[in-house]
Amino acid sequence: MTLRNRVLPDGTIHAIPARGTLTGNRGILHVADREMGSALWKHRAWICCTLDWQGRRRQVMTGRKWTELFFLDEAVALAAGHRPCGYCRRAAFDRWKAAWEKAHGRWPGVHAVDALLHAARAYPGARRLRTYRARADDLPNGAIFRRDGYYLVQNGQARQVHPDRYDRADALPDGQVDVLTNPVTVAVLEAGYQPLLHQTAK
């Protein structure tokens, strides 16, 4: 049975058999073993983590620990509102923090950062994620927008995002698009943070 634990760039969670390259969590979202509930998040510390950390093994979506979510790669995780984990992805977290300070000024602490990210990514009462409109050619590398699908911005071009891969790069569309990566994170990308990309985007 394919579990409903794959996060798409718009932050929604689906049952997709393709494997991701990063995991992450938003709290305990499953209501029984291997059964997801309706909540999209339970706390504000939305992180993305490495799949392999100190050889530990977990039975996914069981017990009353966090619910394991999966992403194609870090660009998708960032678009879905997550940030690098400070434990299992310390080097990435430190790069994120440095880019944050370049973009937003003094690092206010991880809890304040999570609150700022939450305000930028979510409609809390509606349990939905925000998007905003911008020109595709104004977006930095690593940002993801939606038009007739999801697209990664990379070196002035766009790659369509699929659950298991990226398409080859093509021209950016003219005009406005719906940007999925929240503006707080877009500023971090503009400041030079380079997300870990799936091999089909390298």
Add this chain to the structure above:
Amino acid sequence: MIPRAIVARTLGLPADTEVLPPGDLPLARFMARYIAYLGTSNPGTETPDAWAGAVMDHLMADAPDLALEAILAGLALENGHRLADPLAELGQTGAIDVRIAAEAETNPALSELIAQANAAQE
């Protein structure tokens, strides 16, 4: 009651719209639809109750006291603790957490919901 003008503005409708039912929106009617909305497995998709999510989001941001009144009205309508998550979100929006704590001292259902919300935050 949620003022009709707030509902109209939240949904992008003119103040004199005839699309909405006449009068203000009773909290119990609103919360019945909001609780149904919280039960949808994918709130990113359009559902008939999506408007209720938009209204609650507006209340949390601009009228937190009224958002709490709505949640209190909703306590009588459900026992599945779906309101724990919105309550947790509301409690993190500012000074309303003081009122929530005060209400909980005399409202066992709210106190239980707070316990659920706190457990989910861990």
